[in-house]
Amino acid sequence: MLVLSLGKLFDAKKFSAVESFLVRHEKSCVSLLDRICRHEVSVYCILGERHEIRGVFSYSQGGQILHCIPDALERYDEYLVIFRIYFSNLNLENLFSVIGEETGTNLILSAVYLATKKIPESNQTFNLMEYVPHRESSTNGLKVRPAREGGIYAANCSMKLLDALVPIQEAYEREEVLTIEQEFNPLMSKYVLKKSISEKNLYAAFLEDKIVAKAAVNASGKNCVQLGGVFTLPNYRKLGFAEFLIKKIVAEKNAVGKKIVLFVKPKNLAAVTLYKRCGFSNFGKFKISYY
Numbered sequence: 001m002l003v004l005s006l007g008k009l010f011d012a013k014k015f016s017a018v019e020s021f022l023v024r025h026e027k028s029c030v031s032l033l034d035r036i037c038r039h040e041v042s043v044y045c046i047l048g049e050r051h052e053i054r055g056v057f058s059y060s061q062g063g064q065i066l067h068c069i070p071d072a073l074e075r076y077d078e079y080l081v082i083f084r085i086y087f088s089n090l091n092l093e094n095l096f097s098v099i100g101e102e103t104g105t106n107l108i109l110s111a112v113y114l115a116t117k118k119i120p121e122s123n124q125t126f127n128l129m130e131y132v133p134h135r136e137s138s139t140n141g142l143k144v145r146p147a148r149e150g151g152i153y154a155a156n157c158s159m160k161l162l163d164a165l166v167p168i169q170e171a172y173e174r175e176e177v178l179t180i181e182q183e184f185n186p187l188m189s190k191y192v193l194k195k196s197i198s199e200k201n202l203y204a205a206f207l208e209d210k211i212v213a214k215a216a217v218n219a220s221g222k223n224c225v226q227l228g229g230v231f232t233l234p235n236y237r238k239l240g241f242a243e244f245l246i247k248k249i250v251a252e253k254n255a256v257g258k259k260i261v262l263f264v265k266p267k268n269l270a271a272v273t274l275y276k277r278c279g280f281s282n283f284g285k286f287k288i289s290y291y
Helices: 012-024 030-037 076-089 102-116 158-179 186-196 242-254 269-277
Strands: 003-005 042-047 053-059 064-068 098-102 122-131 152-156 203-205 212-220 222-233 259-264 280-290
Touching: 003 076, 012 030, 012 053, 030 064, 030 212, 030 222, 064 102, 076 102, 098 102, 102 280, 122 269, 152 242, 158 186, 158 203, 158 212, 158 222, 186 203, 203 242, 212 242, 222 242, 242 259, 242 269, 259 269, 259 280, 269 280
Parallel strands: 064 098, 222 259
Antiparallel strands: 003 042, 042 053, 053 064, 098 280, 122 259, 122 280, 152 203, 203 212, 212 222
């Protein structure tokens, strides 16, 4: 078994093999497949005895490792030896985060420690959920009536809404994304927001033309999209806006044959309940660790 570095740009035959492997496990690695297809990350393959692909991981310029190692649990010790040796020779000085299915993340964290003695500053575990057609509640979720017809609607956001979206994006990051050790970066936040809008991946729910909730498609693979960034302004919570918005996005993506997945903190019972009402069910565990 060995680790093969492919870089960001590699030939069509190797790309097809990597893509085919990831598509088989796409529900738990949508972001990895998305970043590889965009040629944004350096790609590494774990090859078995017959040079078949056993796993794939990427390493970005910003120090983020994304991974897909489906049999990490069964071959944990074997992979640990290979990763420890490889990570000892890979420049992990700027390592920032490890993201992916929980067992694979734990494997990589152990290998990084053995190779570098680096220990993550924080760890977050999530439930992986997927949309199952016809399991959602029959209503749109709204518990408020607008003052006029069409006063509540959901839409894909354009760049004209950038300034209006900045406050809700900041509130979302401060409440849902940043750890205690991390500071809010307004320039990076706006960059992420502009990128999401330009790629037509950001959606908002409006009440009388005021943005009250948002959600995003934060990764797109071959057959799956990953939903994330769901947030409702505090004064408009428990009124059904997030459910209304999510169901609109799910219906749009499902209509074009896409599977919809997401990950959520198990202790966030309000969010878990919301996603279940929207037709989502658990199928695995996900983990993000920050250095």
